[in-house]
Amino acid sequence: MSPEFSEKIQKKIKEIVARYPQKEAAILPVLHVAQQEFGYISSEEEKQVAGILGVKPIRVREVVTFYTMLNREPVGKYHVQVCSNLSCSLLGAEKLIDYLKQKLGVEPGKTTKDKKFTLSLVECLGACEQAPCMMVNFEYYGNLDKKKIDKILDDLK
Amino acid sequence: MVKIFIDEKSFEVEDGITVFKAAKEAGIAIPHLCYHDAFPPEGSCRMCLVEIEGLPKLELACSTQVRDGMKVFTKSERVVEARKGVLEFLLAEHPLDCPICDKAGDCKLQDYYETYGLFESQFREVKEKREKKAKIGKNLIHDEERCIICKRCVRFLKEVTHTQELGIFERGIHTSVNIYELLPVDNNYSGNLAQICPVGAITDTDFRFKTRSWLLKKGKSICPLCSRGCNISIEYHPGFPHFQVPKKVFRIYSLENPDVNGFWICDLGRYGYSYIDENRLDRIMIKKEEQKIEPTWEQSLQFIAEKIKGLNFLKKTSQIALVLNTWLSNEELFLIHKIFKSDLNVESIFFADRPQSEGDDILLTPERSPNRRGAQEMGLSIQPVKLETLATKTRLLLVFGSSIQDQFSSSDIKKVLDKIETKILFASHSNDLISFFDIVLPTALIAEKGGSLTNVEGRIQKFSPVFEPSGDSLPEWMMLADLGREFGINPSFYEQLKTPEAISIETEKEIPFFREKK
Numbered sequence: 265m266s267p268e269f270s271e272k273i274q275k276k277i278k279e280i281v282a283r284y285p286q287k288e289a290a291i292l293p294v295l296h297v298a299q300q301e302f303g304y305i306s307s308e309e310e311k312q313v314a315g316i317l318g319v320k321p322i323r324v325r326e327v328v329t330f331y332t333m334l335n336r337e338p339v340g341k342y343h344v345q346v347c348s349n350l351s352c353s354l355l356g357a358e359k360l361i362d363y364l365k366q367k368l369g370v371e372p373g374k375t376t377k378d379k380k381f382t383l384s385l386v387e388c389l390g391a392c393e394q395a396p397c398m399m400v401n402f403e404y405y406g407n408l409d410k411k412k413i414d415k416i417l418d419d420l421k
Numbered sequence: 422m423v424k425i426f427i428d429e430k431s432f433e434v435e436d437g438i439t440v441f442k443a444a445k446e447a448g449i450a451i452p453h454l455c456y457h458d459a460f461p462p463e464g465s466c467r468m469c470l471v472e473i474e475g476l477p478k479l480e481l482a483c484s485t486q487v488r489d490g491m492k493v494f495t496k497s498e499r500v501v502e503a504r505k506g507v508l509e510f511l512l513a514e515h516p517l518d519c520p521i522c523d524k525a526g527d528c529k530l531q532d533y534y535e536t537y538g539l540f541e542s543q544f545r546e547v548k549e550k551r552e553k554k555a556k557i558g559k560n561l562i563h564d565e566e567r568c569i570i571c572k573r574c575v576r577f578l579k580e581v582t583h584t585q586e587l588g589i590f591e592r593g594i595h596t597s598v599n600i601y602e603l604l605p606v607d608n609n610y611s612g613n614l615a616q617i618c619p620v621g622a623i624t625d626t627d628f629r630f631k632t633r634s635w636l637l638k639k640g641k642s643i644c645p646l647c648s649r650g651c652n653i654s655i656e657y658h659p660g661f662p663h664f665q666v667p668k669k670v671f672r673i674y675s676l677e678n679p680d681v682n683g684f685w686i687c688d689l690g691r692y693g694y695s696y697i698d699e700n701r702l703d704r705i706m707i708k709k710e711e712q713k714i715e716p717t718w719e720q721s722l723q724f725i726a727e728k729i730k731g732l733n734f735l736k737k738t739s740q741i742a743l744v745l746n747t748w749l750s751n752e753e754l755f756l757i758h759k760i761f762k763s764d765l766n767v768e769s770i771f772f773a774d775r776p777q778s779e780g781d782d783i784l785l786t787p788e789r790s791p792n793r794r795g796a797q798e799m800g801l802s803i804q805p806v807k808l809e810t811l812a813t814k815t816r817l818l819l820v821f822g823s824s825i826q827d828q829f830s831s832s833d834i835k836k837v838l839d840k841i842e843t844k845i846l847f848a849s850h851s852n853d854l855i856s857f858f859d860i861v862l863p864t865a866l867i868a869e870k871g872g873s874l875t876n877v878e879g880r881i882q883k884f885s886p887v888f889e890p891s892g893d894s895l896p897e898w899m900m901l902a903d904l905g906r907e908f909g910i911n912p913s914f915y916e917q918l919k920t921p922e923a924i925s926i927e928t929e930k931e932i933p934f935f936r937e938k939k
C-alpha cells in the first residue's frame with residue numbers, strides 16, 4: 265500500500281516548496297508535514313516526498329536518517345525522546361535511560377506492546393540548561409530525576 | 422589582483438580565489454582531504470586549517486577567500502598543533518589497516534599522519550566494528566571503517582554523473598556512505614570513485630589485493646579506446662615479465678586535462694587495458710612459401726619494398742591496396758599518405774575499425790578508436806572495406822590492424838585473400854587472420870610508441886612510450902619510414918624521419934590543419 269498525500273497536504277507542500285530557491289532545501293519541512301500526516305516516514309513515504317519534490321529518494325533518506333525527530337517506524341501514542349548527549353550525560357542521563365528502559369520494559373528504539381510508549385535516545389535537545397532532559401511528543405521536561413519521570417509518565421494516559 | 426602574505430612572503434593573486442588556491446599557486450601545499458579541484462569547497466575534513474592574522478580562530482584554507490593585505494600562516498605553531506588534533510580525531514575510529522589497504526602508498530591520510538601527525542593516540546576506547554566490504558557497485562567495495570566522510574564520492578555522483586547512487590546516512594559515529602536500497606553505483610564513470618576517495622574507503626575489485634602501489638611505475642599516455650583522447654596514467658610493474666608478476670599493467674588512472682577530460686575517465690578506458698598484456702603478437706611470422714626470407718625486420722621490410730618497387734616499375738601501383746585503421750597515429754597516417762598516395766598514387770585505401778558503439782554526454786564518444794579525426798584531416802577518406810573490390814585487381818595487400826574480422830567472417834576473408842598474390846598484416850595481437858597472410862609483422866601499441874593523435878574535437882595530443890614494445894614489435898611509423906627509404910622514390914626524405922617529432926614537422930609543413938593546430 266503506497267500512501268497518498270491528500271489534496272490539502274499537497275497544497276501545503278506546494279506552498280512550502282515555493283519558499284525555497286532549491287527543491288532540496290524543502291525536504292525537511294515537507295518531511296515534517298508528511299510525518300504529521302502519516303506518523304512516520306518509511307521508504308514508501310520517502311519516495312512520495314521525493315516524487316513530489318522531484319529529487320532522488322536517496323536525498324530524502326539522507327535527511328530522514330540524520331534527524332532523530334523523524335520517525336522511521338510507527339511510534340506509540342507518546343514518543344519519549346531522552347537526550348544522551350554531553351551535558352545530560354554529565355548530569356546522569358545514563359542512569360535515567362536505564363530507569364526508563366526498565367520502567368517501560370523496552371529497549372531504545374522500541375515501542376511498548378500496548379503501543380502507548382516509544383523510547384528513543386536522541387542527541388542534544390538544545391536544552392542543556394535543564395539537563396538532564398527529555399521530550400515527550402512536543403513537550404520538554406527538564407531537570408529530571410527518577411521521581412519526576414514517574415510523575416510525567418503516570419500523568420500520561 | 423590583491424596582495425597577500427603567505428608565511429611572510431608576499432604574493433599577487435587574483436581577487437576572490439581561496440587561500441588554498443593562492444597557496445597552491447605560490448607552491449605552498451596545504452594538507453586537504455575533502456577538497457578536490459573538481460568541486461566547490463565542502464569544508465568537512467578540517468585538515469586545511471590555517472592561521473589568518475586578526476582572526477581569532479583558525480580558518481579553512483579551502484573555503485576562505487583572499488583579501489587584500491591578508492596575512493596567512495600555514496606553518497605556525499597553532500596550525501601545526503591543529504593539524505595534529507584534526508588527524509587524531511580522524512584516526513580515532515580509523516581501523517589503521519594500512520598493511521592490507523590498497524590505498525596505502527597513495528593515501529592522503531597516511532601521508533598526512535607521517536608528515537603532520539606522529540602522535541600517540543589518546544583514544545583508549547575500543548573502535549567501532551563496521552562493514553568492511555560492502556559491494557556498492559560492479560567494481561567497487563566500500564569500507565565503512567576507513568571512510569572519513571569527506572563526501573567526494575557523493576559529490577562526484579551528484580555533480581558529474583548526476584546519477585546520485587551514494588548518500589550519507591545517519592549521524593555521529595553511525596554516519597555512513599551507502600547506496601540506496603541496494604541500487605548499486607552503476608554508470609560509465611564509477612571507477613573514478615576509487616581514484617578520488619582520499620583514503621582506502623572505496624577500493625576497486627579490479628586492483629584490490631593484486632599488488633602494492635609503490636611497486637608500480639607510472640607513465641603518462643592517452644586512452645585509445647574512443648576518440649575523446651583522455652589523458653591517462655598507465656601504472657605498470659617494471660619487473661614484468663617475472664614469475665611473481667602475473668601481468669604488466671595493473672591500473673589506469675585519469676590525469677587532469679581541463680581541455681580534454683577534466684579530471685575523469687570512463688570505465689571503458691579505466692578497465693579496458695588487458696589488451697596491452699594479453700594475446701600479443703610478439704614475433705614476425707613468415708608463411709612457408711616465403712621461407713626464402715628470414716623472419717627479421719630487415720628482410721621482411723625489404724621483401725615488401727621489392728614488391729612495391731616491382732609494381733611501380735610496371736606502372737601497376739593500382740594493384741596495391743591498403744586497409745588502414747584509426748588507431749594509427751597522425752605521424753603514421755602521414756607517412757602512409759605520403760608513400761602510398763603522393764609517391765605511388767595508390768587509390769584502393771580502405772579503413773577497418775572496431776564498430777561504433779554507444780557514447781554518452783560526458784566523455785565517451787561512439788567511436789572506438791582514437792584518431793578518426795586525424796585520418797580525416799590528413800585527407801584520407803574513411804571508406805569501409807569492400808571485399809569484392811579487394812579481390813578483383815589487387816596483387817599486393819597491406820592490412821594494418823585486425824578489425825576486418827569484426828566486419829566479415831574469417832571464411833569470407835580467407836576466400837578473398839586466397840586470390841591475392843601477396844598479403845601483409847601489421848598487427849599487435851594474435852588472431853584467426855594470421856594464417857591467411859604471407860608476412861605478419863608485430864606492431865607496438867600507443868603505450869609503447871611515440872606520436873600524436875587528433876581527438877574528436879580536433880585537438881592534437883602528443884604521447885610518448887610508457888614502456889618498451891612487447892617482444893619484437895615495432896611502431897608502425899618506424900616500419901613505414903623504413904619502407905619509404907627502401908622502395909626508393911625519395912629515399913633522402915624518409916632517411917631523416919628517425920623520430921615521431923621529425924615526422925610531425927613534415928606533417929605540419931605539408932598539411933595545413935596540423936600547421937594551424939600546432
Ligand code: SF4
Pocket residue numbers: 567568569570571572573574575598617618619620622623
Ligand atoms: S568513501 Fe571515500 S570519498 Fe566517499 S566519503 Fe568516504 S572517504 Fe570520502
Ligand code: SF4
Pocket residue numbers: 644645646647648649650651682686687688689690691784785786
Ligand atoms: S572517454 Fe574515451 S578516451 Fe576517455 S577514457 Fe573513456 S574510452 Fe578512453
Ligand code: FES
Pocket residue numbers: 347348349350351352353387388389390391392395396397
Ligand atoms: S546535552 Fe542534553 S540537551 Fe544538550
Ligand code: FES
Pocket residue numbers: 452453454455456463464465466467468469470481482483484
Ligand atoms: S580541505 Fe578544507 S575542510 Fe577539508
